[in-house]
Amino acid sequence: MTPDAVIFDIGNVLIEWQPERFYDRVIGAERRAAFFGAIDLHGMNDRIDRGEPFAAVIAEVAAANPDWAKEIRMWQDRWIDMAAPAIDDSVDILRALRRAGVPVFALSNFGIETFQIGREHYPFLEEFDRHYISGHMGVTKPDPRIYEMVEDDCGVTPERLLFTDDRPENIMAASERGWQAHLFDGPVGWARRLVAAGLITRGALA
Incomplete structure (x- = not known):
């Protein structure tokens, strides 16, 4: 038909859309693996995809994970570099x-x-x-x-x-x-x- x-x-x-590849390049594969192992980043992104405010979700997750706050904020600040x-x-x-x-x-x-x-x-x-x-x-x-x-x-x-x-x-x-x-x-x-x-x-x- x-x-x-x-x-x-x-x-x-x-x-x-390869966030892992972006972080491998920016912070190194070993630290990226630890980062993705520590935080459910794809789950965070799912919240954004369901319509939650982008900046608010990133700020909340960064505040809850201060050891990784810089890397989490990259998800917003450098999002276009991941979507490329x-x-x-x-x-x-x-x-x-x-x-x-x-x-x-x-x-x-x-x-x-x-x-x-x-x-x-x-x-x-x-x-x-x-x-x-x-x-x-x-x-x-x-x-x-x-x-x-x-x-x-x-x-x-x-x-x-x-x-x-x-x-x-x-x-x-x-x-x-x-x-x-x-x-x-x-x-x-x-x-x-x-x-x-x-x-x-x-x-x-x-």
Whole structure:
């Protein structure tokens, strides 16, 4: 069944998101391992992705962990350095879909403030027809509710949506709602899936 709309995750699909790599570079791999072992940083980020205020969450966690306060504050002060670089071939795919007249949506776990930072640094994030950002929605993937909210808003039936994400649990949740889904493991495989679906041609990416 040919999809009527294509939905992109953002982190590790359009923009690399590797906080561990950033901290390895800045404070060294050994100290980074100790830092991530001492504090649930991904849990902290989940709070931001659910819509809690970015600065307030960082300040709270830093105050609770004074030995790591400097490193925790980097999560805010140098966030854009963690969310980098853009995955250029995926951006090309997004633009090829737009040239082909295919509606493209973003569905991403992202904080309210962090998404605004991302938009300022990556203009292609403005090129989506619709944005579904967890911080604004108050719920994160893979909660089934976020997929339901997308369906209700966009008006496309589940079986006509094609979604890519790098997290298996997010893909599984979409599939369980009847969405077509592709586990993102790089732009090449994603492009092949879209060509097979009849949405773009190989020549469109040349």
